[in-house]
Amino acid sequence: MLIETITSRSNPLVKRFIAAREGRDRQTMFIEGIRLVEEAVSSAIKLEALAYSPRLPETARGAALLSELQHLPCRAARLTEDLMTYISDVETAPGIIALGRRPVVALPDVGSHHPALFVLADGLQSPGNLGALIRTAEATAATGLLATLGTADPFQPKALRAAAGSAFRLPIVTGESAAVWCQQLRRQGIRIVAADQRGDTPYDAFDWQPPTAIWLGSEGHGLASANGNAQTQCDARLTIPMHGRVESLNVAVAGALLLYEARRQRMQGQSGRAQDAP
Structure with a gap:
């Protein structure tokens, strides 16, 4: 040099x-x-x-x-x-x-990930929140993160600092709309779920064992502003209980709760299968 x-x-x-x-x-x-x-x-x-x-x-x-x-x-x-x-x-x-x-990757083949777990970041504007999600996704062994058109650049300086190195290792794919990502995910047999305060399933009562993608919308308006047909695209809308007058959580916090619940259930499932093995 x-x-x-x-x-x-x-x-x-x-x-x-x-x-x-x-x-x-x-x-x-x-x-x-x-x-x-x-x-x-x-x-x-x-x-x-x-x-x-x-x-x-x-x-x-x-x-x-x-x-x-x-x-x-x-x-x-x-x-x-x-x-x-x-x-x-x-x-x-x-x-x-x-x-x-910049790393150049395509949508990972979920055949090599059992079971797959994706984050679909749709319209997130804060690079700090996006970087935090990337970091949490790697920490919970997620398959990858998909960033839609209109989402902050996951490789901009502030996002890189928030990701603390995870953006260099976690597969991150950008450049498509939410509709395209949903089509590709469904083609691989992946369910799509979203955190929604009007949802009908508590996030810790949901079965996270099958392949799943967590769809997260913009910080200010959720999925409603990012995609008009979000409700019809989701297989489940999950609620996160909140006490008092709190209306919503930071998107990085909500994503972390869902990712870690998926991780908890899957680790528990692996432990149970190991105990059942002859």
């Missing part, structure tokens, strides 16, 4: 970082901070370029990361602190940024 020193905002590499940070380069991810760059490397994300400030090697962790990055075949640059601050997406620049190639 050859390292150059850059001091000008007009440098083409600086402009590439800015374009990725602003979402104008849809082929790359703007990866910022020691932890996220570590996660990208350990997740085998292809890094096309990286840049760091003079203070990165001043800590043991930063020095270790820089040493590891020396072996990667990518462009590298040492930036001034002022230039790193100019490029950074956060208030206090962490000292290292990288351009990573």
Whole structure:
């Protein structure tokens, strides 16, 4: 890895970082901070370029990361602190940024996942909520996340930070409408369920053992604004009990409750089958 020193905002590499940070380069991810760059490397994300400030090697962790990055075949640059601050997406620049190639995946074949568990993110506008869902989906061994047209970019900087590395590993597919995703899921024998305060089935009374997709709508209006025929598309509308005057939950919290209930039932089912085995 050859390292150059850059001091000008007009440098083409600086402009590439800015374009990725602003979402104008849809082929790359703007990866910022020691932890996220570590996660990208350990997740085998292809890094096309990286840049760091003079203070990165001043800590043991930063020095270790820089040493590891020396072996990667990518462009590298040492930036001034002022230039790193100019490029950074956060208030206090962490000292290292990288351009990573976005993962390209198709809808996973559920034949290799028993049983499949998807999150269908439909019209979610908050990248923080989306990133949190991605992180929870990986934590609960979900098959993947499908993001509809109109949903926040799951690979934008804020979503990547909220996902804390999970976006590099969980299969994430984008670019289709909810109707298309529902068709493809049903074609593979996957039920579609949604959290709905007017639903008729408590989420913990639902049978999560069969292949299932959890359809989550926009933070402000739920599925009603994202898709007019959501009620007819769903196999079940699940309720989450709430005390007092609370009307709804944050979409990332609601998604986490459903994902972990599915995980709980499936782990319990596996334990029961193991005990029944001769």
